[in-house]
Amino acid sequence: MSSTIVALSTARGRSAIAVIRMSGDDAIEIAKKIFAPFPKQPNLLKVGTIKTEHFNEHAMCVYFVAPHSYTGENSVEFHCHGGTAVPQAVIEKCLENGAVMAQNGEFSKRAFINGKQNLTNAEGIIEMIDAETASAAKAGANLLENKLGKKVIALQDQLLDLLSACEAALDYPEEDLELPTTQQVDTQLADIEKQLSSLISTTALGKIAKNGIDVAILGAPNVGKSSLLNALLGTDRAIVSQIEGTTRDTLTESVVYRDIKFNFIDTAGLRQTTDEIEEEGIRRAHLAAQNADVVLFVVDNENTPLTLEMMPPIVTIFNKSDLYEVHNLGKNQLTVSAKYGDVEPIKQHLYEMFNAGDIATSDLLITNERHLSCLKQAHAQTLETLQACKTTTLDIVANGLKAIWDSLGQITGTSASEDIINRIYSKFCLGK
Ligand SMILES: Nc1nc2c(ncn2[C@@H]2O[C@H](COP(=O)(O)OP(=O)(O)OP(=O)(O)O)[C@@H](O)[C@H]2O)c(=O)[nH]1
Ligand SMILES: [Mg+2]
CATH class of the missing domain: 3.40.50.300 (P-loop containing nucleotide triphosphate hydrolases)
Structure with a gap:
């Protein structure tokens, strides 16, 4: 059961319209109490009225049914007049009927929790909001389109193939499975190392x-x-x-x-x-x-x-x-x-x-310090594991492969800690 959160999603201050977003189990029920006539179908913007304490606001409303929304939850948007007093009054109505104020980035964090986006997507959104040039917006859009995410997942898949071959051989020696030679692991890992260092080398351009x-x-x-x-x-x-x-x-x-x-x-x-x-x-x-x-x-x-x-x-x-x-x-x-x-x-x-x-002309640039540090960590572990291939046994190599996989997983969030996730979403503005 998720609480229902509400926030102004457009910028504060004088403007033609303001968008107020509400998300959570009760979002649609709350909206029905304050907006009439309520839209008969989801995903369609309808004109209606919100009765506030002092005035009637002529606004528009659209609702989305879970999981088909940005957050993956039941969601409602009110498009009302801009400025300060009107959006504030509409938010008050939502709060009176059971919604709570959202924290910074809470809508996006819920989208992450519900599998609607990964961490790099979220960071792409932040970069797009902050972008001052088309190049910066493009770098953000690439993250949002999951270009880095896909690259990372491909590398993780490659590691997983190697790892499962090693582990099967280690765990079931009686099955007489063909043990991958450290030479085979070595060749594949060398390829992974090359891909990682080429990603890391895009950082200089990414910064620009x-x-x-x-x-x-x-x-x-x-x-x-x-x-x-x-x-x-x-x-x-x-x-x-x-x-x-x-x-x-x-x-x-x-x-x-x-x-x-x-x-x-x-x-x-x-x-x-x-x-x-x-x-x-x-x-x-x-x-x-x-x-x-x-x-x-x-x-x-x-x-x-x-x-x-x-x-x-x-x-x-x-x-x-x-x-x-x-x-x-x-x-x-x-x-x-x-x-x-x-x-x-x-x-x-x-x-x-x-x-x-x-x-x-570049397809993917590293523009984010966090991504860089995960990539550098994965790269250092790859070099160590490459060394281990030459000097130690397969079980140690397998541990190395796991560590690399984990470091890469931190980029997309599959292995990120709660702290990192919270830090990323707290960078969002309210209502995003
Ligand atoms: N003839 C000519 N004079 C110039 C040119 N560029 C700057 N000046 C003159 O050089 C003088 C110093 O210019 P500033 O831009 O204040 O020099 P600055 O290097 O910032 O000086 P400080 O702030 O004192 O270090 C001014 O009188 C300018 O008009 C130029 O291309 N040609
Ligand atoms: Mg000067």
Whole structure:
């Protein structure tokens, strides 16, 4: 017996319509008490009235009978006027008649419990809701369409075949079953290892699809870093002046270029200083550079020594190209005029540098930390088991196979703990 939950499924605030969702054993009975005339059939939206304490709300109602609903339970949706007061009054009516307020993600969690979705589907929904670019939405849609789930299940099937062959031979030695040789296990496992590492290797592109590319803009004072940020964004975002040391705080703004989000970080000019605030700004500039995917090192003449020692790759930008000419541009060096020229070539360069074009053609990218850590664990166990194939007996190998199977199962949820499941669904908004 499941309680009947209710929540507003559309965003709060002023809007044309609001959708209120109710799910649970009594959802249809409760709806019948408050909405008339109640639809005669499921799955059809009908116009009617909800009598609330202070007013009559002209709304629409549709109901779904278990298991044919999003949650797999009896469910009802009211499509009423938007805003704050009307949806609130409708929710009150549901509560008065026995429903309880839903927790964040409770509808989706029930869908999981009722076998309507697996964990990667749920995470795909979250990624789609959060997506700011088409690439990010596509990565979410792939999860929702169960592309990763199917891949994981295929790998698990392969493991299960191996495991059952090992176990049958181990458990029923008297049957004289043909024992798979460790050599056979070895070949198949090597194939699984290859598939896992190729999945893991999509993470770099996955991160770009989901979060974009973090680009820190560094350089000496006055070389035109803030001018460059403004030009890249196409807006007058940062203060620009001929006074050295204008920018103190780091300043991050994003722009979408060919479906990829670029997160540009303007920073304080690098120089020796005794000014405490400026010093802090410079410390933050270095930090931004360390955490970025790439640094644009801006200079404003041809003779600046490139003395930047940092981790991420560096693209040197010879700015103020209207004032001088650069002879012999090297690899990862570009010349632009932030003030007078076109800075699109920088975006183009970064786009190509990170192979962002491959995102559109790739079928499956790992975009989720949790999936990555399960895959890495499975991969490490595969390597260990491969080693065991060479040095130990079949029963130890079988244990290894089980461990890999379990790690993969955590991705889709077949072997995930209650904690993990709760954590995933709590990320949902209310009403989802
Ligand atoms: N001629 C020319 N001047 C530029 C160009 N880009 C920037 N400037 C000028 O250079 C000066 C410094 O520009 P900013 O963008 O404030 O430089 P910054 O690197 O952010 O400086 P700080 O914040 O002090 O570190 C301003 O007077 C800009 O107008 C350019 O392409 N050509
Ligand atoms: Mg500046």
